[in-house]
Amino acid sequence: MRAVMMYGPGDVRIDDVDPPTLTRPTDAIIRVTDTCICGSDLWPYRGFNTGSTPARMGHEYLGVVEQVGDAVTDVAVGDHVVGSFVASDNTCEICQAGYQSRCRHQVMMGGIGTQAEQALIPWADGTLVKIPAERTPAQNASLLAASDVLGTGWFAAVAAEAGPGKTVAVVGDGAVGLLGVLAARELGAERIIAMSRHADRQELARRFGATDVVAERGAEGVARVKEMTGGYGAHSVIEAVGTDEAMQQAIDSTRPGGHIGFVGVSHDVHLDGAKLFGATVHLHGGPAPVRRFLPQLVESIMQDEIDPGIVFDLALPLDEAAEGYRAMDQRTATKVRLTF
């Protein structure tokens, strides 16, 4: 089968690889019908976090179940499904508490690679959520967004305790930040400040519910947010970048007692304990337990209540994945779908 492989920074190719085989009775194999490129895929593309190469890529997916192991009972061959970037049993204490991304038996789907024609899904019963076979193209795109960027933005907004009466600031205007805006709106936030310098992303942020846009960054961005909040800072801040600058900006923009939801994969972020002590904020984040939110997100999408799929602004055949990586790296696209 064809699969996207990263040979090194900037070097993405399509290889013909062995198709997956069931290894455990709890596994399933899906035919991938939809996949996409994630902002986090750009880290190795840019030379960070490079493991052994060539590496399989991708962790977002919709698919149709093709095979199931003997112990799989909740999904069957032919079911249409969505899953998140972490396979989880959904039964351990951590999963039951809503942290499936840290399941005792977690398997990172990025190591398996869903930018491919087929994919092994460990813990199929725990990982997969059924979706209707009949869906509009817009619903389809939105379900694919739910697999990671929507689910991650949603977790960030929940972690930041976005809700009625709250002012929410969103640091980061990638797909996750933009969908954090959408989530904050859905959670009832009163005011949503999108931090963005790019006109196209500012526009999308407004479409998703941003009430204000702040183009300034760093200390100037912080000063603007404070100005807009009576000097106190935002109640809730979403950090969706992963750099030290973004994290410091998030902390500085939050009022004492406020909440930060951070979901940008951390790179060279260093927090000074004394600063954090003085800030008196709530800090929560990490790999988003998207699985917690998937059932409700699938429901909202199929009811056409939310349209996260519009973050995809480029679709390319799988064979042209390299062009997709390039477009996201150079910011000529926000989020790229790969089609089959």
Next chain:
Amino acid sequence: MRAVMMYGPGDVRIDDVDPPTLTRPTDAIIRVTDTCICGSDLWPYRGFNTGSTPARMGHEYLGVVEQVGDAVTDVAVGDHVVGSFVASDNTCEICQAGYQSRCRHQVMMGGIGTQAEQALIPWADGTLVKIPAERTPAQNASLLAASDVLGTGWFAAVAAEAGPGKTVAVVGDGAVGLLGVLAARELGAERIIAMSRHADRQELARRFGATDVVAERGAEGVARVKEMTGGYGAHSVIEAVGTDEAMQQAIDSTRPGGHIGFVGVSHDVHLDGAKLFGATVHLHGGPAPVRRFLPQLVESIMQDEIDPGIVFDLALPLDEAAEGYRAMDQRTATKVRLTF
């Protein structure tokens, strides 16, 4: 009036200083009836955080109101009162949200110094909570504890979301950690693991409600907590030390999705963003908004429901404050009261 002064590391003296005078209409002046030495007073005593010297010391107090400014309406001359280590207006948005320690008009009482015969109390209406004039010696000691160490331990337990069904680990066996144990018990925690190597403090921890004691520290301490929690880690962890080792131990002892309440004043604590991202815990702490909890703590103490005052294991006349600092520094006393 007599006041404790720190002239430099290890150099504590009693000086005769000018008594306070009202400077704003919202001020009060109290005659200090009870004060004590805080673990955080040991930082400058040990040569950390030394500001200009000689410095006034102390931020814990019970007292009787002697003078009030024209704008003070809620306390009157002759009232017996308790306050916390931060004076706060109790009306700004931050105070109203329960973060009086970060009040827009906050004044740190440590800069004023309550290890003295009298003390100026800024924002008297917001800062002071009335206590009965009639109280037993045990109640009196407990009310003095409420001024900081109980209130801080309580905040830590609330920040760590200690409650029914939860396993709470407490890092730090000073007065704050020990009263964090008491708070966790009062909040209904199922299991409370006190981390302590000192027999006398272990005993006090058990008296306050610890169900288990772990003497190991660092990685070994973490391993013990994991062993006791099915490999997952504690739901709630209180960090009441302020060192990097203690904070790392707290993070490592917490299960994914769990909560850390950190109240040890941070010294050389450095958090790696990638580690924190991977941990997926909730982190909340800082200077405790003791004022939030004071009314309920006064009530519980006057009903003899809790007895935090037993953390005081040495009482000395104000003139012997230097001996009190020495005893706490050398750990021959957990918490020292200064009497008048």
